[in-house]
Amino acid sequence: MYSIQTQNKDTIYYRPELEKLYIQERNLGSGTVFNVRAVINEGDCLLGTYLKKEKAQEVMHDLIENNFWSNDEIYSMPEDE
Incomplete structure (x- = not known):
């Protein structure tokens, strides 16, 4: 993965260095x-x-999987159902 696009599509993090992913309630x-x-x-x-x-947990898991195993250029955060 080369970039992450936020859910509201306002920000793209280009070549992000992910240090931590977490869920905040x-x-x-x-x-x-x-x-x-x-x-x-x-x-x-x-x-x-x-x-x-x-x-939220499913999205976080998908983000980690995509980061390590995919060559996608941009991972777009999915919309809520």
């Missing part, structure tokens, strides 16, 4: 959301937001 007035975040090139970045923790 946030309680909002309308419910709980799960943010997939990463430490990229020593900066904390929001990659995508999901309503279900299982979906």
Whole structure:
């Protein structure tokens, strides 16, 4: 993988150096959301937001698999269902 595009399509991280991927749980007035975040090139970045923790975990797993086994030029964070 050469680049990661955020879920809202506003940012593309070109040749990111992934140091850490994690899920941050946030309680909002309308419910709980799960943010997939990463430490990229020593900066904390929001990659995508999901309503279900299982979906956030699945996306995080897909991102790791894609990073190590794929030659895709850009990995686009999927939309929430």
